[in-house]
Amino acid sequence: MKQAKRLIKAPVIVLMVLSSTACVTSTVQDSRTGVTGINEGESVVIMAKSYHLGNETESKYIRCIEDNLARGSKGLRVIPHGEFIDSLFPWFEPRTAPAETKNLAKLMDRPGVTEKMTEQGIRYIIWLDGDTERVAGGGSLSCAAGPGGGGCFGFAWWQKDADYNASVWDLEGLESAGTVSADVSGTSFMPALVVPLPFIARTQAKACKTLANQLHSFIVQDETT
């Protein structure tokens, strides 16, 4: 019994140590169309583009960007998107949210909208578009068990691409400040010899961190230049 426990425990420890070693490549780009900067008391909000337009950005990805932008001593003031949407109901619902900056002026003229924006100190609305998809995979892995025990044998691999694009709208001038995009590709492997050993590429997590860092630089950069 003890031997069996050791047999299971050792690979688990190994896989936890090695799980961060899978292959990930990333590309991040930005395109600036306006001067940025953020003052004390001003905040940003992260929104997903509407699913009415076919967008499938994951909620957890939005939360991840929010957390990363707010993190640290130089973190930005981030208004949680759910709170923002509720406070401006119904003007940021998937059906009603503005799709282009030219619609912002009309939106701000609606009763109570400017007041709510000012109250929360919203300076930038960042619209996220994109998702993480599995694009390839292969191999074969089978597991079996019987009265005497069980195990898995084989090898499997899969590749995921995380492509996200962030459009930054500056509410000071009611115009677009530019876009930031992150393109991350990760390949994971899972050999199995009795116990599966997953070497997981954290594709989405990497895309989140990369995009959040670039967004932070994009927004605060012009204050120092």
Add this chain to the structure above:
Amino acid sequence: MKHLYTGGFELREAVERIGPRGMRQYSGLVFFRFFVRNSLPCEPSDIGVARPIIATGRVYLIAMYRTAVPGLLLAGLISGCGSSVTLTTPTIPEPLLEQIPISIGLRMPENFEHFVHEENVYGSEEWSIDLGRSNAALFEQLFGHMFATVTVLGPEDDPQLLPLDALIEPSIDAFEFSTPNQSNTEAFAVWIRYRLKVYDHEGQLVSNWPVSAYGKSQTTTMGGSDALERAAILAMRDAAALMIMKFDDETRISSLAKGSAPESTPAIESQTDETEDTEVQTTALEGLKDEAG
């Protein structure tokens, strides 16, 4: 062993989702749930974190669970096959709008107090979605924000005895949903089509407006029930947003204030030459009118 599900073997995806630590924590549960699911003629109610793994059968019960399985298998069979979702009553945030200064009566159908939608997916998986009194709560909250005065009427109340400018009767025409297996995505989607009939103070039908709403939510590691509930709530919020934006344009209800005649009453105009059952409807999403009968 029965292999009824076509999602493909996704052990690797599940491992990625829950991570190595989660794999260790859930591995027993995963193997056990796999066995239960593949031994039953349909999906058990609680799929939970094991869902991606238990798609098809190449994983077999490990020995340590063999004593627990028969009892739980029996329990699963007794409890029936299917997934059940019960909605918590949604809260519609206070909208930023200009209230319409009229007094309305709101009469809701009986099923708004307890609406249950049941559906077989692929003929093998039975879903039961209990909206409870979510629909009633939606219209009470929404119209409470939209109109100056709202009186909720019971089935026996006579609106003509009350000082009302208009009476609104909402109902549900259709409730539909799709699961990730059906749409080949990782999202649940819900469509609700409400119908709003607006009567003037004399009891004449002045508008008959179908409101089509849509909500979509990605599945999470917590399972499909949460995502479906979220999609249903988003569909209700979508309906609320549409009504706030278009209600007056579509129904001209503000013109019914103090018993005045509506500025434009397309429904009445079309009804003059038609039977009572034939009414002009307005396609909500496009703001266009069609002649669905």
